[in-house]
Amino acid sequence: MTDAFDTPKVARGTLYFAGEKITNRMMALGFSAAIARILTQTDIGLYSLLTFATSAFAAFTYLAIHMASTKFVSDAVGRQDYSAAGAAARGGRRLLLVVSIPSLAVGVLVSPWVASLGLASEEHGLLVALAFTSAFFLNIAMLLYGEMLGLGMFLRAAMANLVHGTSHYGVGLLFAILGFGVLGLVSGWIVAGIIVVLASLWFLKGKLKSNYILSSKTIISFSAPVAVAGILNLFHNWADVTLLYTLTGNFETTGVYFLMVSGATVLSFLWVSIGRVAFPLISASYAKTGQAGLVEPIRVATRLLNILVIPLGVSLAAVAPTAIETLYGESYLSGSLSLSILAATSILPAYSTLEMDVMKGIGYTKHFLSIGVAALLVDVVAVTILAGPLGTTGGALARVFLWGTSVIIGYWVLRKKVKIPFGEGLFRSLMLAIVMGLSLVLAEQFLLIPYSQPLQVRILTDLVVFVLIGIVAGRGLRVFKRHDFELMKQALPSRLTGLVDRASQLLIWDR
Numbered sequence: 402m403t404d405a406f407d408t409p410k411v412a413r414g415t416l417y418f419a420g421e422k423i424t425n426r427m428m429a430l431g432f433s434a435a436i437a438r439i440l441t442q443t444d445i446g447l448y449s450l451l452t453f454a455t456s457a458f459a460a461f462t463y464l465a466i467h468m469a470s471t472k473f474v475s476d477a478v479g480r481q482d483y484s485a486a487g488a489a490a491r492g493g494r495r496l497l498l499v500v501s502i503p504s505l506a507v508g509v510l511v512s513p514w515v516a517s518l519g520l521a522s523e524e525h526g527l528l529v530a531l532a533f534t535s536a537f538f539l540n541i542a543m544l545l546y547g548e549m550l551g552l553g554m555f556l557r558a559a560m561a562n563l564v565h566g567t568s569h570y571g572v573g574l575l576f577a578i579l580g581f582g583v584l585g586l587v588s589g590w591i592v593a594g595i596i597v598v599l600a601s602l603w604f605l606k607g608k609l610k611s612n613y614i615l616s617s618k619t620i621i622s623f624s625a626p627v628a629v630a631g632i633l634n635l636f637h638n639w640a641d642v643t644l645l646y647t648l649t650g651n652f653e654t655t656g657v658y659f660l661m662v663s664g665a666t667v668l669s670f671l672w673v674s675i676g677r678v679a680f681p682l683i684s685a686s687y688a689k690t691g692q693a694g695l696v697e698p699i700r701v702a703t704r705l706l707n708i709l710v711i712p713l714g715v716s717l718a719a720v721a722p723t724a725i726e727t728l729y730g731e732s733y734l735s736g737s738l739s740l741s742i743l744a745a746t747s748i749l750p751a752y753s754t755l756e757m758d759v760m761k762g763i764g765y766t767k768h769f770l771s772i773g774v775a776a777l778l779v780d781v782v783a784v785t786i787l788a789g790p791l792g793t794t795g796g797a798l799a800r801v802f803l804w805g806t807s808v809i810i811g812y813w814v815l816r817k818k819v820k821i822p823f824g825e826g827l828f829r830s831l832m833l834a835i836v837m838g839l840s841l842v843l844a845e846q847f848l849l850i851p852y853s854q855p856l857q858v859r860i861l862t863d864l865v866v867f868v869l870i871g872i873v874a875g876r877g878l879r880v881f882k883r884h885d886f887e888l889m890k891q892a893l894p895s896r897l898t899g900l901v902d903r904a905s906q907l908l909i910w911d912r
Contacts, residue, residue, distance in 0.1 A: 421559035422670025425566035430728055432570040433663050436586070437729040439577050446652030447525070448583050449659035451532045453639045454515070455590065458536035459543075460635040462504040465627035466493045467547030468761060469620045474551025474609075475684045487611030489620075490548050496617045501540050508533035531587045538594025545601035548609060557604040564600045569593035626769050627761060633773025637803055640777065641796040644784045658793040660729055661736040662800075665743035668717065671709050672751035675702050676758045683762030695819045699759060704825040706751045708880055711827075715834035716867055718745035719841035723859045739797040745838075749804035756811035756821060768814045776807040829880045836874040840866055872907050881908045 436445060473489035508515075512533065513526035542565065549558040572592045576585025642662065646655040683698055717724065718741040725733050725740060760768060780803035787795025812821055844866045845859070854862070875881060883905065 417555050417559040421562050421566075422673055424563060426667050426670050428566050428570045429663065430667060432574055433660055434728045435574055436577060437660060437733065440582065442653040442656040442732070444583050444652075445656035445659065446646065446654075447528075448586060449642060449655060450646065451525075451528055451583065451587055452659075453643060454529055455532045455536045455539070456635055456639065458504070458508055458533045459539050460628075460632045462501050462536070463497060463540040463543060463628075464500060464621065465624040465631050466497050466620060467543040468627045469493060469624040470544060470547040471551045472623055472684055472761065473615060473620070474548055475553075478552060479684075484611045484613075485615075486551065487609040488613050488615045489551075490609040491611060491613075492615030492617060492620055493544055493548070495614060496620055497540060497544050499617075501537055505533060505537045528583060528587055531584075531591060535587065535590035535594050538591065538598055542594060542597045542601060545598065545605060548605060549601070552608060554604070554608075561597055561601045561604060565593055565597035568596045623764070626767050630757070630769030630773050633769070633777055636777050637773070637780065637807075640780050640803075641784050641788075641799050644781065645788050645793070645796050648785070648788045654792060657733055657736045658739060658796050660733060661725075661739040661793060661797070662743065664724065664728060664740055665717075665747065668710060668713055668744070668747050669750070671713075672706055672754050675705055676754050683759060687763050695759070695763070699755070699819060700822050700825055702755055703822050706748065706755065707823075707826040707830045708833075710748045710751045711830045712834040712837055712871070712875075712880075714744050714747035715838040716841055716871075717747075718742070719838040720845065720863050723845065723856070723863055726856055727860060736793050739793040742794070742797040742801060746801045746804070749801065749808055752821070752823065753804055753807040753811060756808065756815060759815060759819065759821070760811070763818060765814065765818065768811075772807055772810045772814065775810055776803045779803055779806045826880070829878050832878050833871075833874050833880050836878075837867065837870050840870040875908050879909075881905070883909060 436448070440448070470489055470493040473493075474486045477483065477485035477489060509530045512530035516525040516529045542561070546558055546561055549555075549561065569590060571589075573586040573589025576589050577583075579585065581588070642655060642659055645658055646652070683695060687695060721737045721741040721744065722734060725737055757769070759765075780799050783799035783802045784796060787798055789795070791798070812823075815821060841863060844862055
């Protein structure tokens with residue numbers, strides 16, 4: 402493995418992204434909690450659909466060029482051909498600007514029509530135009546981020562994401578507090594985009610130089626299937642939200658469900674952090690050693706997903722009412738069952754993300770279309786059938802069906818190249834999840850709810866039960882292995898290895 406992707410650096414990269422994602426998710430939760438109290442449920446419903454508009458514009462105009470940059474830059478770094486890495490970066494930047502600038506001009510012109518079509522009012526045209534403008538800067542930021550990943554600049558990439566998250570939530574919330582409402586939030590997106598683009602350009606200064614430019618045809622040959630998959634993934638993430646609004650015509654119901662989906666994604670930092678490092682690692686390994694280089698990184702990634710995502714997801718599902726009241730207030734408790742369903746099954750999007758990272762790393766992107774279309778059809782049919790009688794719960798169940806379909810088809814596609822070892826640490830993690838989930842449910846049902854304990858007492862009790870049961874059950878079931886902590890020690894500075902040793906003593910039973 403090259404110096405850019407040696408084991409300690411990859412471990413540190415995973416840690417950087419985990420820290421960044423935790424920080425950003427905490428800011429996102431704080432932001433959601435704040436706007437749930439500042440804005441009405443109707444405003445939040447409008448805000449959610451504007452978020453979709455931003456994501457849609459980005460998905461249709463960046464053509465997954467950032468993924469191609471990560472792929473071609475990391476391939477070149479794997480061969481130690483830094484001139485080729487610079488050529489890939491130059492080609493990606495040129496292609497993105499050629500596509501995005503005219504797209505933005507058209508988007509701004511048609512924004513009143515888009516508002517009347519999707520938001521039932523041309524008065525929201527300015528909001529749609531601002532959303533499209535923020536997506537333009539997001540496209541550029543994503544491309545620069547992809548270049549940093551390809552170079553193995555994991556710390557700088559994580560820092561760029563932190564810069565974006567801080568400015569995105571901070572500036573938008575400030576504008577909302579000052580009384581600008583949804584307009585302030587969307588304006589904050591633009592400010593955040595400009596800030597992160599400038600910061601990313603500074604991080605990459607002098608890093609990617611070349612006398613030639615990689616052709617647009619070469620870039621598109623890789624990125625086009627990924628772009629289609631990105632568009633399908635957009636609908637994967639938003640079909641239930643937008644269809645729920647279409648079928649009910651109710652901004653309030655849409656707003657409640659949007660916040661439940663946002664709350665359930667709090668654990669996404671785990672699989673996103675692992676995937677951000679796994680993709681360039683798999684790509685570089687495959688370029689150097691072929692199929693043999695895939696086994697170990699995939700095995701490690703799958704094991705980490707199982708032992709972390711499953712117990713944490715079930716635990717969140719068990720305390721959904723307390724979590725909702727803490728974050729959003731009692732008025733959103735109607736979404737408790739939706740949050741529980743999404744949190745308990747969060748391992749499915751984690752598996753799906755890993756499968757997609759493997760396909761991108763080995764160039765199997767042609768299968769993205771079939772997987773995405775099949776999963777989307779399942780989602781649309783399920784939402785259409787379930788949204789009417791079940792409301793937000795129907796949307797949550799449809800999302801579970803979507804991710805389950807994606808995982809099953811992805812496994813079938815990859816089976817001849819490499820098999821995803823879903824069973825790595827699965828049984829013990831499931832046992833740990835059951836013990837932790839039941840303990841939290843029993844605490845809620847028999848110690849807290851019957852005696853109408855204050856919210857602060859419920860939160861503290863849940864945290865104590867979570868930590869104590871997690872340590873005792875994790876140790877007794879032998880969920881964690883010494884190797885899990887050795888990888889963490891490689892990632893952390895030497896002065897912190899003592900903390901890792903003490904954590905391993907708590908969670909590992911050597912007898």
